[in-house]
Amino acid sequence: MITDPWFYALAIPAVLMVGMSKSGFGGGIALIGVPLLTLAVSPIKAVAILLPVLIAMDMIGLVAYRRRVNWPAISVLLPAAIVGIGIGWLTASFVTDGMVRLIVGLIALTFTLDHWFGRRADKVARTPSRMAGSVWGTVAGFTSFVSHAGGAPIQMYLLPLRFDPVLYAGTSIVFFAVVNALKVIPYFALGLFSAENLATSAALIPFAATAMLAGIWLVRNVPAGLFYRIAYILVFVISLKLIWDGVVSIIG
16 A cells, blocks of 8 residues: 555545545546646556545445436447547557646646636537537547546536536436446556555545545535635646646657
């Protein structure tokens, strides 16, 4: 198990924020998990440690939201996500730490700038588009595989549908529960589940459970405005650092 205090100073807040986001409170802020951990460990180690933690969160979320799921959206997104996971697996041997840092940083920066300056969702809910679902599902599968950053692409598909918050949370939970379970096989094949990584994941799971339960309560009772503002600022700052580190690593 990792014993570096600096790692846990980053990992515990990361897990707490990811847990609240996955519960539906904070939207795509789950992408902050890997960027925060990569300030202490390599991106590959970060994704390996986080996957068991994410699966534990999924189990709690499924119990809480199992009756509030939009299955038509799931039926469009999941097949495409499987394709994205396959692309991530096939390209894993070509993707360096620097490339992953750059990819995660660009995803985080794009998502943040779109949140701040992009076109707002229409006031009238859109009809689900199979083409859009296939595109964003594939992107989500790939980015989830390389950096657990599938939340942003899924938001780009689900938010215009204007589900109520609980239905949105339930649909997201089911989608990522399946995606994260599917990632276990390629992660195992790539040798990412070392004894140290798994022991570190186990140490973080209690914080994950606490965050999920808190997030489930918050999504049903508290406006998320302040949380969004703080979290997006953090994502923006971290994304700039990751982009810088990735570029330096690639050109160096």
